[in-house]
Amino acid sequence: MKIHYLISSLEDSEAIRALPAICKIFYELGHEISLYILSPPSDYLPHELRTSLLEGLTNIYCKHLFETKKNLFACCNAVTGILRRNPPDFLITSQKMATIAGQISGHFLNIPVVSWKHGTDDEKFFQTRQRFSRFWIADSSATRLYLQKKIKIPSDNIFTWPTYQPPRTLLWSAEKREYWRGTEALRLGFLASDHNKKSKTCLIKALSLLKKNHPNLSQEISLLIAYDPAASNYRRTLKKPGLSGRYSRNLAKLRDLHIEEIQGNLTTFYLHADILVQPAYTLEEPLHLYEAMTAGMPVITSPFPEMNRALNGGRNGTLLSKTSPALLAEAIHFYLKTPDLIRKKGQNAHSWIKMTYNRQNFVETGKEIIQKMEEILLAEKQQKLTSAVPSLTFNKN
Template sequence: MKIHYLVTSLENGGAEFAIPSIVQSLQRHGCEVKVIACEPRDMKAAPKLEAAKIPYEVMFDSRQNVFTYTKAYLKRVKADRPDVIWTSLSGATMVGQLVGKLAHIPVVSWKHSAAVRIYTQIFRKLSQLWIADSAVVEEFLHQTMRIPKKDILSWPLYYCDTQHTKTNFWDGKRTLRIGSMGRLREQKNYVVLIEAIDTLLKNRPDLQ
């Protein structure tokens, strides 16, 4: 099976950094996978693809609009037709869905967060299969985006790197340190984390 793995960009992000592991898993099952990015951004995910010997291409060297991406990718598909278009992130998902519809190619789409853009909601039926990267996202796809459970597959992307030194569990006595890293955007749901910390400190002021 030939798969085009279409992603919005190769920037420094969780969805992009998971690509090598996902593609290698597909390759182990006999799939031929080509990663195609609509735009570059910071390209910090590219070295991971190169290290894993995964072929990739970037359609444009700067940000364009969805119509330009769609036209270029449709041309790309006509020259090298895949059996499946596999999309990741909102922008690439819309491009893949439109091209899949025009070229009669089935589309598989990742959902990486429990938030949805308006156009993703509108075009949701253009993907034949949705893949949730967590149980929370799986529930979001079904309850909020109204996608039938038969059209949803859960593929959790979290894994523990056992090569790094493990820290000791909190003993209930020493200072409790909680850390998080991510963009200050609504889909990261930092409001819940802040409210949880506030509740924790109100109930356990000795932890401050």
């Protein structure tokens, strides 16, 4: 098959990290695949991701369609032009803008489209064009449920293909991880970015509540902060928060708390923090939560469909019933009193990631999707052949 793979951008995400492995499956099975990117090259890519893309896409034709960001109309024109000049057997789309442009162009030119759905947002963008794609690929079980319940896509038209690829460095390091024993300060890990102000506020207030019951909190807890390298603007909100009034007063009570910052090296962060605390879940964070679990770290976060599954009924961490400073303070206090649980839940999290996101499952699902595409092409060829053959009529004399 000749396949065009259309994406919106190369910005760091689970979808992009899995791209080399996805293309490799198609390429090794003898299919011709070309990659088209709607946005200009990204200003920043983590070194490991850049290396992975360069090595993994060596045999794949890749092209950025624009040098500056364009609107939907321009994207549709560009995609339509490519499909006309070099029509593929299938167009695969990934990410919102690419999916919308690909669905419209493919429908107009009668080229079959397969669409990825990452996450459970943007319902209004996909509801009206859901039938423009022959079938959908959900990146998680939660996304599959979303496509069925919200977008009303039949179950038979959805494949679940988890995109997370556990980094080998974290898998190997987790086997030798030294867990907190309760004899030194508990290192709370927090990943800061421009998108999680609610998490920052909740964490500051939770630590202030803990301070009331733990006068020597600075001897029991330290804070390890990492800054998401993909974020465009690093704000030191925990040391100089964009907060006012009582929030600033809460922070002032924590001046004696030891705060350590890590910039640009998330692997170091995952291996040195004892617990990852992200009380307000955002759509940008699944990757980081998974990587913490890969490294053998339990997670404290808020309810979200995919996290309900990942935390496995509390075996791999703690799922707060809501984003509440009081509940977060209670959860941290519980871990302070039961250090053995950090080891147990951290090891459970690591084992769950290895079992759920292994290479064999990834490849087998890819093969099933390719088989589905081949079946669709074969059915269309048979239909065209049938319609091209004139019907034979027999006259009885």
